[in-house]
Amino acid sequence: MPIVKPTLAEIITRVRSDFQFETGSDAARLPGRPERGFVKALAAQSWHAHMHMEWALRQFFIRNADDEDMLVSLAASFGNDRKPASRAAGTLDMFGLAGTVVPDGFRWARADGAEVEAVGDQSLWLGGEFNVRAVKPGKAGNTEAGVEFFSVTPLAGLTSPLTVNQALAGGLDAETIERLRDRLLFRLRNPPGGGTLADYKRWTLEVPGVTRAWAFDLEPKLGWVTVLFVRDDDGEDxxxxxxxxxxxxVQAYLDARKPAGIAGVVAEAPSPLPADLEIELTVDTTAIREAVTQAIKDMLYLRAEPPQTTGTWYRSWYTEAISGAAGEVDHVLNVPAADVALAKFKLLYYDSTSPIVFV
Known part of the structure; x- marks a missing residue:
């Protein structure tokens, strides 16, 4: 039978009863008596012990573990190191007095305070670019072309602000604990097999930024393996x-790990196939539309896979997701009117540039 953790009040009652039984005195029940305080203090320690045991029990099971440090340590013991955050990098257009030297580490700041720094000493000439990188790692450092950066400290001969020429990209947040948990569970359910398809999927998922991967054997020909992957955290659409x-x-990462007997491995991007939907909601509100949209996104993330030859995306999966959205009462799914045929390596995804049509 399951163990039920007692409440603090229940533990106090138990300890007080035990104290009375052992001493033959009801002093622990009387206000102002030291025995009463002793019973409560002892019960509190017992309650904390129960809490710690409950916490420890959760950590024994990877699906339930909620101590981030312990899960990271456990994953590392199986060779699944947490993927670290990385810094965005790109270029700024240079303007100012020719011959001005911008020292390594010189900083500029975006309007929101995010900073970039020069990579190496760089001399200013007529036109050109500065190589820069974000000071702090993470997605927040990614910056579109055309955004202005202002010098943090003045530098004689250097114009401020400067404009992003080549978008600052490549900034990634540290792997979320849930993605790490998923990789660890996949590793435990699919032990290394010397080059199985699960090995190729696991290796691909080890690359920073990769969130989903699919491996296919005999592709593009006998003795080869093809791996498709996406990077859901890079943005939407x-x-x-x-x-x-x-x-x-990813190709270089797989080449370094593929077994010697494998003829070759190919890393590719799936072919994009935006989801096309038209929905009639019986109860139609902004909140329900948002809930339905999120339900569709979540379902596509969990279920969408590119087929090796051809495949079928079942219309019923859409209706199931829509029906599960918060607030949804009833609906009619006009588009698609039937199951969707998938060509080789096509991956369905949600694209906000062609959003769900609600009618």
Whole structure:
């Protein structure tokens, strides 16, 4: 039978009864008596012990563990190190007096206070760019082209503000504890097998920024493996699909780990297929529309997979997600009118540039 953790009041009652039984005195029940304070202090220590045991029990099971440090340590013991945060990098247009030297580490700040710094000493000439990187790691350092940065401290010969030329990109937050938990569970359920498809998926998920991956054997030909992946934390819409540099990073990572007997491995981005939906809600409010949209996004994240040849996306999966949205009473799904046929390596995703049509 399950162990039920007693409340503090229940423990006080138990200790008081035990004290009375052992001493034959009801002094612990009388106001102002030291025995009463002793009973409460002892009960409090017992309650804290129960709390600690409950906490320790949660940490024994990876699905329930909520101590971040312990889960990180446990994952590392299985070779699943937590993926660290990384700094964004890019370029600023340079303007000022020719010959001015901008020292390594010189800083500029964005309007919101986020700072970048020069990478190495750089001389200012007529036109050109500064190589810069974010001072702090994380997604917050990513900056679109055209954004202005102001010098933190004045530098003679250097114009301020400067404008981002090449977007600052590559900034990533540290891996969330839930993504780390998922990778650890996958590792335990799929022990290393010397080059199984699960190995290729696990290796791909170890690359910073990669959030989902799919491995296919005999692709593109006998003796080869193809791995598709996306980066859900890079942004919304088509930004989840990796660019050539990110594909090359995964390719190099897999090349360094593939078994000697494998002819080759190919890393690729799936082919984007935006979800096309038209929905009639019986009770139609902004809050319900937002809940339905989020339910569709969550379902696509969990269920969407690119097929190796062809595949089917079942219309009923949409209706199930819509029905589970908070506040939804009833609905009619006009589009799609039938199951969706998926071509090879096509991945369904939600694109806000072609959002759900509510009618």
């Amino acid at each position: 088509a930004l989840i699909f990796p660019n050539p540099a990110q594909v090359a990073e």
